[in-house]
Amino acid sequence: MSRDSFYITTAISYPNGKPHIGHAYELIATDALARFQRCDGKDVFFLTGTDEHGIKMLQTAKKEGISPRELADRNAAAFQRMAVALNASNDDFIRTTEERHYKASQAIWKAMADRGDIYKGGYAGWYSVRDEAYYGEEETEVREDGVRYGPQGTPVEWVEEESYFFRLSAYQDKLLELYESRPDFIGPAERRNEVASFVRSGLKDLSISRTTFDWGVPVPGDEKHVMYVWVDALTNYITSLGYPDENEAKWKFWPADAHIIGKDIVRFHAIYWPAFLISAGIELPKRVFGHGFLFNRGEKMSKSLGNVIDPFTMVEHYGLDQVRYFFLREVPFGQDGSYSHDAIVNRTNADLANDLGNLAQRSLSMIAKNCGGVVPARGELAEADKAILAQAVDALATARRTMAEQAIHQALAAIFGVVAEANRYFAGQEPWALKKTDPARMETVLWTTAEIIRRVGILCQPFIPGSAAKLLDLLAVGEDQRGFGHVDTLDALVPGTPLPAPQPVFPRYVEQEPAA
């Protein structure tokens, strides 16, 4: 039987600079969503990459006195290193300067042209290089500094040149129908309302080529033009699956289950992209989800650490799974959030070091000391044992439901709700006292606690994969016994099975003495 497939993507980043926390955040969140479906038995394909064309790249390269390709090579390598440093489980990393991508972009262009949706004209209007976006005059404003700005607060400049146009205006009704008939197409819901009202206010045809520079994918049949960067950028999502060769093994992953992007680029993904795809006769993705932005609110952090906005430094300083956990648990996915040194330390010390780490360390040490270092004997389960074990099963159900709508923080809240309850259970059962009064019951309590840790360990894998693996190793859980299908069973921890010596998994963050 073939497994259900699941395709998820991040936006591809402009490598005009080094990766920052915003990029890391999106990649971590998308990685958790991808890993979650893998743990749930799906055949997952997870794509990330870099968006290397456009004027912004060209201008930055000029400023640095290097070619745009050198700039792209240098920074794309940093984005690839970041993916490794964050333990991202992406199956491919696409660079839009690759041959395969030129092929795909030219193919989708031809398909749109064959449909009669591309015509040549003259463009005269406002363009923001920072956003790589065209804006209607009514979306711009001249501020006190005399400069004209677009709706995202970036300066715009007047552009006039011969260009190809995409007949976007012809798609207004189809798009509105799409938002109407598939209310889940855009998430979170506020984003959908914004997009729908923008579309309702009227769509103009879109200028999709440039002639004043040649850093881009050449327009097929008219090489004086290069494609507008967003036309080729959006195509990356199908390039990676082998488009235009729909017989390619990877094509089965299309349509994408979710494009995870920042809220500032929802317009491109929820208006242009579906219009291009309808025009080219390609199925539409199932969902576009716009997450919020992160703000650094902690002065203390920058004082003690220098530039912790750098994801590499942050991970080195706090630990990878600490950073992953913090962002995924603290910030409701889809909303803006803030981070600070204190918030990271409080959150990870409380949840990881205290709640989960201590529970594992205390119970596993007791097992090592009092049960001969093997899985304890399991007597008949009391109501309290059954209740806490059932809570982990409920958490899986909640996580499945919330992760399906990208509410990552809610999934984690449910899982760590089990951890909090397990601490109350452990304290209430007092296995250390049972040692003298009822050693058999002590073993059952320790077995139940170990079993809870096994279940929580399995559930934590998408979010904190390295630490979750360590927890499962401590319980001698086989590599092939770690999927979500193994949560709801009483037979996984077999009494008498030898366990490795317990090791602390979540170190407590200890404040360093300020430098004298």
Ligand code: MET
């Ligand atoms: N490079 C774009 C950005 O960072 C995203 C492109 S996603 C197809 O805004």
